[in-house]
Amino acid sequence: MLQKYDPRNKDILIYVKDELVPRDEAKVSVFDSVVQGGDAVWEGLRVYNGGVFCLDRHLERLQHSAKAMAFTQVPTSEEITEKLFETLKANDMYDDTHIRLTLTRGEKTTSGMDPRLNAFGPTLIIVPEWKPPVYDNESGIRLITSTIRRNSPMHVDSKIHHNNLINNILAKIQANVAGVDAALMLDAYGFASELNGTNIFMVRKGELFTPHADACLHGITRGLVIELARKAGIPCIEKNISLTELYNADMVFCTGTMGELTPIVEIDGREINQERSVFTQLLALFEEIKGKYCIPIS
Numbered sequence: 325m326l327q328k329y330d331p332r333n334k335d336i337l338i339y340v341k342d343e344l345v346p347r348d349e350a351k352v353s354v355f356d357s358v359v360q361g362g363d364a365v366w367e368g369l370r371v372y373n374g375g376v377f378c379l380d381r382h383l384e385r386l387q388h389s390a391k392a393m394a395f396t397q398v399p400t401s402e403e404i405t406e407k408l409f410e411t412l413k414a415n416d417m418y419d420d421t422h423i424r425l426t427l428t429r430g431e432k433t434t435s436g437m438d439p440r441l442n443a444f445g446p447t448l449i450i451v452p453e454w455k456p457p458v459y460d461n462e463s464g465i466r467l468i469t470s471t472i473r474r475n476s477p478m479h480v481d482s483k484i485h486h487n488n489l490i491n492n493i494l495a496k497i498q499a500n501v502a503g504v505d506a507a508l509m510l511d512a513y514g515f516a517s518e519l520n521g522t523n524i525f526m527v528r529k530g531e532l533f534t535p536h537a538d539a540c541l542h543g544i545t546r547g548l549v550i551e552l553a554r555k556a557g558i559p560c561i562e563k564n565i566s567l568t569e570l571y572n573a574d575m576v577f578c579t580g581t582m583g584e585l586t587p588i589v590e591i592d593g594r595e596i597n598q599e600r601s602v603f604t605q606l607l608a609l610f611e612e613i614k615g616k617y618c619i620p621i622s
């Protein structure tokens with residue numbers, strides 16, 4: 325398993341609802357919507373060198389997810405930022421930190437699906453932990469293709485970053501059973517969509533390809549990599565990508581807050597070519613802009 329408990333997180337303070345509490349006391353009600361129906365939206369963020377990376381983009385996506393889910397009484401991005409910075413400062417966390425930020429629809433007056441039972445407004449949960457990126461950008465990760473498909477807008481729009489993660493968790497279980505690091509998920513037509521927790525890219529003859537963000541999350545890191553590539557003159561094309569194309573690519577890598585940019589070295593038992601020049605160039609560009617895209621903790 326690539327993730328494990330870090331003893332530095334033993335005494336961290338967590339923000340739940342309106343207060344900062346030690347992790348053992350950080351709890352939500354059994355009537356909270358996240359318990360009742362996974363009815364919540366979330367963001368994973370990283371802190372680098374005194375700032376929160378792409379905080380503006382993450383908060384915009386959170387607000388869009390909350391609006392798509394018709395949440396009411398949603399705190400503004402400024403209010404969330406204030407609570408986030410308060411939490412990081414209380415924990416003295418200015419680097420090497422991962423933040424799991426969740427906004428649930430809030431507590432219900434009685435159990436049930438109906439959002440009209442939510443009389444108290446959303447619950448904000450901020451979990452900051454000491455955590456380096458989960459994947460290694462040198463050794464890379466191994467994948468299997470999951471039988472679980474990623475949702476298209478036909479079912480639940482993958483552009484909502486919601487807490488109903490059962491599809492992705494089932495895919496991850498298949499990866500665990502197969503003894504590899506993560507699962508590649510296909511869309512409804514059998515084209516590659518994304519991994520269970522990151523987006524996917526393929527390099528072929530100096531060009532970069534990634535699936536349309538129709539059945540995958542429109543990842544912040546994915547968006548940045550597309551921007552960086554195009555600025556550097558590397559053609560980046562969004563298209564349907566089949567498994568055969570991935571198996572035969574010059575290189576395949578994944579992107580996301582959990583691992584930044586990570587090579588994929590094996591898919592379904594096929595060794596993937598490691599022609600890394602484009603990847604190395606993108607990784608260097610990503611490192612270069614990290615500071616510039618961080619919103620300082622104040």
Ligand SMILES: Cc1ncc(COP(=O)(O)O)c(C=O)c1O
Nearest residue numbers: 521522523541543544545580581
């Ligand atoms: C399913 C899925 N895909 C991709 C990503 C990567 O997105 P980002 O680059 O915004 O971290 C995430 C991150 O939470 C995710 O959950």
